[in-house]
Amino acid sequence: MQSEQNELIKRRLEELEEIKKLGVNPYPHNFKVTASSKEIISSFQDPENDEERENQKNNLIRIAGRIIAIRRMGKATFCHIKDCEGRIQIYLRKDDIGELSYKILKLLDIGDIIGAEGFVFRTKTGEISVHATEMKLLTKSIYPLPVVKEEITESGEKIVHDAFADVELRYRQRYIDLIVNENVRNTFRIRMEVIRSIKNTLERHKFIEVETPTLQTIYGGANARPFVTKHNALGIELFLRISNELFLKRLIVGGFDRVYEFVKDFRNEGIDRTHNPEFTQVEWYQAYADYNDSMDLFEEIIENAAMDSLGTTVINYQGTEINLKRPWKRLKMTEVIKSKTGLDVVNMPLSEILDYMKKKNIDIDARLTKSKGLVIALLFEEVCEGDLIQPVFITDHPIETTPLCKPLRDYSLEQIENMKTDPEHVIFVERFEPYINKWELGNSYTELNDPLLQKCLLEEQEERGRGGEEEIHPMDEDFLRAIEVGMPPTTGVGLGVDRLVMLLTNSYSIRDVIFFPLMKPLDK
RNA sequence: GGGGAUGUAGCUCAGGGGUAGAGCAAUUGCCUUUUAAGCAAUGGGUCGGAGGUUCGAUUCCUCCCAUCCUCACCA
Numbered sequence: 001m002q003s004e005q006n007e008l009i010k011r012r013l014e015e016l017e018e019i020k021k022l023g024v025n026p027y028p029h030n031f032k033v034t035a036s037s038k039e040i041i042s043s044f045q046d047p048e049n050d051e052e053r054e055n056q057k058n059n060l061i062r063i064a065g066r067i068i069a070i071r072r073m074g075k076a077t078f079c080h081i082k083d084c085e086g087r088i089q090i091y092l093r094k095d096d097i098g099e100l101s102y103k104i105l106k107l108l109d110i111g112d113i114i115g116a117e118g119f120v121f122r123t124k125t126g127e128i129s130v131h132a133t134e135m136k137l138l139t140k141s142i143y144p145l146p147v148v149k150e151e152i153t154e155s156g157e158k159i160v161h162d163a164f165a166d167v168e169l170r171y172r173q174r175y176i177d178l179i180v181n182e183n184v185r186n187t188f189r190i191r192m193e194v195i196r197s198i199k200n201t202l203e204r205h206k207f208i209e210v211e212t213p214t215l216q217t218i219y220g221g222a223n224a225r226p227f228v229t230k231h232n233a234l235g236i237e238l239f240l241r242i243s244n245e246l247f248l249k250r251l252i253v254g255g256f257d258r259v260y261e262f263v264k265d266f267r268n269e270g271i272d273r274t275h276n277p278e279f280t281q282v283e284w285y286q287a288y289a290d291y292n293d294s295m296d297l298f299e300e301i302i303e304n305a306a307m308d309s310l311g312t313t314v315i316n317y318q319g320t321e322i323n324l325k326r327p328w329k330r331l332k333m334t335e336v337i338k339s340k341t342g343l344d345v346v347n348m349p350l351s352e353i354l355d356y357m358k359k360k361n362i363d364i365d366a367r368l369t370k371s372k373g374l375v376i377a378l379l380f381e382e383v384c385e386g387d388l389i390q391p392v393f394i395t396d397h398p399i400e401t402t403p404l405c406k407p408l409r410d411y412s413l414e415q416i417e418n419m420k421t422d423p424e425h426v427i428f429v430e431r432f433e434p435y436i437n438k439w440e441l442g443n444s445y446t447e448l449n450d451p452l453l454q455k456c457l458l459e460e461q462e463e464r465g466r467g468g469e470e471e472i473h474p475m476d477e478d479f480l481r482a483i484e485v486g487m488p489p490t491t492g493v494g495l496g497v498d499r500l501v502m503l504l505t506n507s508y509s510i511r512d513v514i515f516f517p518l519m520k521p522l523d524k
Numbered sequence: 525g526g527g528g529a530u531g532u533a534g535c536u537c538a539g540g541g542g543u544a545g546a547g548c549a550a551u552u553g554c555c556u557u558u559u560a561a562g563c564a565a566u567g568g569g570u571c572g573g574a575g576g577u578u579c580g581a582u583u584c585c586u587c588c589c590a591u592c593c594u595c596a597c598c599a
Contacts, residue, residue: 006534008568073558074555074556131557145534146549149548149560150559160560162548162549165536168531168590168591168592222599275598397599
């Protein structure tokens with residue numbers, strides 16, 4: 001794979017041969033590790049007298065890691081190695097590790113992995129280090145790493161020189177990015193802590209973790225184009241899930257009252273700094289509760305995630321300070337529109353809303369203009385979304401925005417029937433979207449469990465291809481049957497994990513919080 | 525998909541119609557508490573790819589590829 005012409009690689013292959021000639025296996029099978037860099041540094045006691053220093057010397061530890069910096073000084077060598085928890089300096093003297101090991105050491109490079117046994121000491125210049133009494137090569141690297149140098153200034157500031165910064169290479173070769181860029185590792189550490197925190201909060205609330213299919217014969221639960229694949233033996237078309245919502249509701253029907261699932265969803269859409277074709281969502285469903293309960297739990301989950309991963313609810317995202325502390329504002333979509341524009345969209349005729357939008361130069365798809373509800377939702381997106389920096393729940397969307405959500409409890413069933421036939425009346429549903437930094441961070445409903453209304457709304461969606469879009473959502477008859485069997489009053493929530501992690505790690509692009517974001521293949 | 529920018533050594537970058545530049549890394553030598561180690565010497569390039577203009581292209585032109593930004597798309 002790597003170019004054989006490359007001088008650096010050729011050189012390393014020669015070193016590899018020399019090591020073998022010296023009778024040393026460059027790829028041994030194991031090394032017993034007794035300490036990590038972090039443990040060593042945090043537990044080091046500076047010996048004050050000779051006796052303690054002797055004790056220290058008798059207390060041998062074993063550590064392993066990748067060489068990330070090496071300074072040779074003739075018959076002594078300093079190197080920094082990096083292990084899972086950090087970095088530490090190793091001091092190796094020919095007299096201590098022996099002739100053969102020192103010969104091997106001379107054949108090592110940045111990127112090689114070594115193990116060392118030795119005692120902890122503090123160098124003249126004050127750095128806690130391991131004075132090696134033994135060194136073992138654990139893995140010889142033949143592909144050169146970028147050489148990144150760190151300088152600690154007198155004021156204690158860290159300056160990184162020649163950082164590995166090419167974003168394309170960083171994403172394509174994330175393993176190198178992780179070795180070389182400390183902050184990248186930290187971003188993903190936070191990601192894992194956020195996920196653990198969300199699970200912990202849900203578990204505390206008695207939710208259980210479940211698994212639903214990634215490969216589906218019918219896709220649904222969201223409005224997005226799917227990835228299509230095929231099963232060879234069965235000879236059928238399959239879709240990668242765009243959402244797991246319809247399956248989690250089936251589990252509620254089946255009697256699991258509180259379920260959650262972390263999933264990759266796959267959406268065949270454009271890619272930008274907040275969209276990756278596969279992304280992580282956690283969805284949870286709770287029986288005998290409504291969207292007000294979901295708002296309570298949502299803000300608790302986010303607050304806990306921030307506290308558990310960062311120890312604070314105050315974050316800075318790209319220069320904007322955001323406070324995630326509970327409670328968050330809860331605002332009706334139409335109220336936000338009113339306070340922003342002065343328009344009482346509920347009670348004004350559709351034609352006047354359209355006039356207003358024309359005046360404001362808001363482009364509107366001709367196919368949407370027949371639906372007052374969709375026009376209101378669009379107006380909100382165009383005019384109001386940009387202001388939603390601090391956490392806020394936007395509630396009570398027009399029914400046309402989703403077929404899976406229960407109408408507000410204020411309506412009688414009769415009212416709903418009557419209003420449906422009147423284009424000037426909009427039915428609103430018990431839905432909320434949490435917004436932070438102008439982003440939708442999730443989506444939640446008081447779930448629709450009226451099987452007749454559910455059927456009606458899904459059929460409508462199928463008919464109009466949902467708001468005039470090209471793709472037609474297939475009807476999921478089995479899901480309808482599940483609702484007919486009877487789903488208890490339920491609320492469900494989806495939370496976009498990647499975007500949450502972006503906020504908490506101050507990451508500009510979603511690609512910075514996904515280990516291996518999708519990249520186009522390179523031509524040979 | 526539209527528009528803009530970028531692509532030069534392993535890494536970070538300069539340059540520019542006539543033999544390709546720097547720092548770090550590499551190689552050789554000296555150096556047993558150094559730390560962006562140091563000193564001296566040396567090697568390293570299909571200048572993203574394919575065409576075109578030209579006596580001559582890495583540089584100018586066209587197309588292609590990849591990446592980033594932006595718009596469109598996207599609950």
